Amino acid sequence: MKLRKCPKCKEYSLKENCKKCKLPTEDAHYKFIKLRDEAEIHPRD
Ligand SMILES: [Zn+2]
Numbered sequence: 001m002k003l004r005k006c007p008k009c010k011e012y013s014l015k016e017n018c019k020k021c022k023l024p025t026e027d028a029h030y031k032f033i034k035l036r037d038e039a040e041i042h043p044r045d
Helices: 028-039
Strands: none
């Protein structure tokens, strides 16, 4: 099961479309991984 998130009302959902505004939701899991990867970048000196 994928966790998704509405880009408009920031509501998490498991559906393809937001239950509030009916907009297509984004894959929240993907964004989470991307943010984590960026946080784990350690520049070499
Ligand atoms: Zn929405």
